[in-house]
Every structure is written in C-alpha cells, then in structure tokens.
Amino acid sequence: MPDSPDAALLRADELTAGHDDVPTSAPVHLHLPPGRALAVIGPNGAGKSTLLHTLVGLLPPLGGSVSFDGEPVDERRASFRRDVAQVLDDDAFFPALTGREHLLLTARAHGVEDAEEVVAAELAAFGLEERADALPSRLSSGQRRRLALAAAFVRPARLLVLDEPERRLDAEMRRTLAERVAAERDAGLAVLFASHDAAFVTTAADEALLADEECVLLPPEAVPATMAGTEG
Numbered sequence: 001m002p003d004s005p006d007a008a009l010l011r012a013d014e015l016t017a018g019h020d021d022v023p024t025s026a027p028v029h030l031h032l033p034p035g036r037a038l039a040v041i042g043p044n045g046a047g048k049s050t051l052l053h054t055l056v057g058l059l060p061p062l063g064g065s066v067s068f069d070g071e072p073v074d075e076r077r078a079s080f081r082r083d084v085a086q087v088l089d090d091d092a093f094f095p096a097l098t099g100r101e102h103l104l105l106t107a108r109a110h111g112v113e114d115a116e117e118v119v120a121a122e123l124a125a126f127g128l129e130e131r132a133d134a135l136p137s138r139l140s141s142g143q144r145r146r147l148a149l150a151a152a153f154v155r156p157a158r159l160l161v162l163d164e165p166e167r168r169l170d171a172e173m174r175r176t177l178a179e180r181v182a183a184e185r186d187a188g189l190a191v192l193f194a195s196h197d198a199a200f201v202t203t204a205a206d207e208a209l210l211a212d213e214e215c216v217l218l219p220p221e222a223v224p225a226t227m228a229g230t231e232g
Contacts, residue, residue, distance in 0.1 A: 014064035037191035085157035
C-alpha cells in the first residue's frame with residue numbers, strides 16, 4: 001500500500017503462507033493502514049484463503065512475520081478479537097440461537113448501544129427480516145452467508161477481513177455490499193478481502209495483491225483484465 005509502513009495497522013514482512021511446510025504462494029509484503037482496502041486476487045488454488053487465515057493468526061506462518069497494531073498477531077488475545085471482524089466461515093454460528101439472537105449476542109458482547117435497533121438495521125440491510133427468527137440450520141446457504149456478513153457489521157472493528165464476500169450473493173446484494181465496504185473504508189476502517197469478482201474489487205479496494213507464483217500489487221483499474229478467467 002502507498003502509505004508509510006509505520007502507519008500500518010496490519011503488516012506482513014516476507015510472509016510465507018501454506019500447509020504442511022508447502023507454500024501456497026510467493027512471500028508477501030504488505031502494510032495496511034486504517035482507511036484503506038486491499039483485495040487479494042488470483043486463480044483458484046493460488047492460496048488466497050490460506051493467506052487470509054495466516055494474516056489473522058488461524059494458521060502459523062511458514063516464514064516471515066505478521067503484526068497487528070505493532071504486536072505479533074495472536075487470535076487468542078481478547079484485544080485482537082475485539083478489533084478484528086472476520087467472515088471466513090459461513091458456519092461459525094451458535095446452533096441453538098436464531099439469527100436475530102446471534103446478532104444481538106454479538107452486538108452486546110462488543111458493547112454496542114441500542115443493540116436491538118442496530119441489529120434490526122443489519123437484518124434489513126441484508127434482507128433477513130423475514131428469516132430473522134429461524135435457526136441457522138433452517139437457512140439457505142445464501143441466507144447463512146448474509147447472516148455471517150451481518151455479524152461482521154453489527155459490531156465495531158478496526159480491521160475487517162472477508163474471504164470471498166460475494167460468494168452466494170445475487171448481483172444486487174454484491175453491489176450493495178461492495179458499496180458498503182467502500183463506505184466503511186472511507187470512514188476509517190481497514191479492510192482486507194479475497195475476491196473473484198472484478199466489479200467488487202474495483203468498487204471496494206484501493207489496491208489488489210495478485211497471489212500466484214509471484215505476489216504483485218496492482219492498481220484497481222488493472223484488476224478486471226487480470227481476473228479474467230480466474231474463477232472456476
């Protein structure tokens with residue numbers, strides 16, 4: 001990113017991500033300050049999800065380092081979980097709670113005032129009002145995706161991490177979500193996401209990291225041509 005590394009909220013230096021000592025992409029350098037959004041793009045199998053999991057501490061790095069707010073990333077720290085909202089798994093729900101109850105618990109646990117009003121607004125924003133009192137197991141895959149996204153927005157955060165946020169959303173919801181992410185970025189949120197959707201990337205990202213044999217940064221206007229044929 002173009003800002004000074006010293007201003008970075010999330011920073012990776014020579015970070016190598018992978019499984020069982022096998023790297024999934026080239027080493028990554030990035031520094032993501034508040035108010036900026038970075039998209040991770042590339043073909044299927046390029047290691048985008050593995051990189052995101054490593055950047056938020058769910059996978060140990062094979063090499064290099066990653067830090068958040070000047071400290072090594074540790075997802076066990078309460079302060080890290082407080083500051084980082086993420087949607088990496090559609091099934092990370094409390095199975096005995098309805099969608100509304102899940103959002104209320106999330107909001108209240110993060111000290112949100114007027115939690116009921118905030119939850120109602122997110123249910124409306126994600127088109128879940130009519131299914132708000134259903135258990136997650138009774139929702140369609142697309143509805144579970146929207147509930148997971150609503151849970152990320154119903155609480156305060158300093159960094160938002162999304163793995164293919166457009167997955168299982170219709171075209172209108174994709175556009176609405178991309179505009180919402182861009183607005184949150186402009187309000188000061190740092191955003192990191194992986195995507196196959198060129199329109200989503202050009203709307204929401206300031207820059208894109210092409211994850212492949214060599215990781216390179218691209219301006220948003222270069223993304224559509226680069227992503228042609230990457231989804232399959």
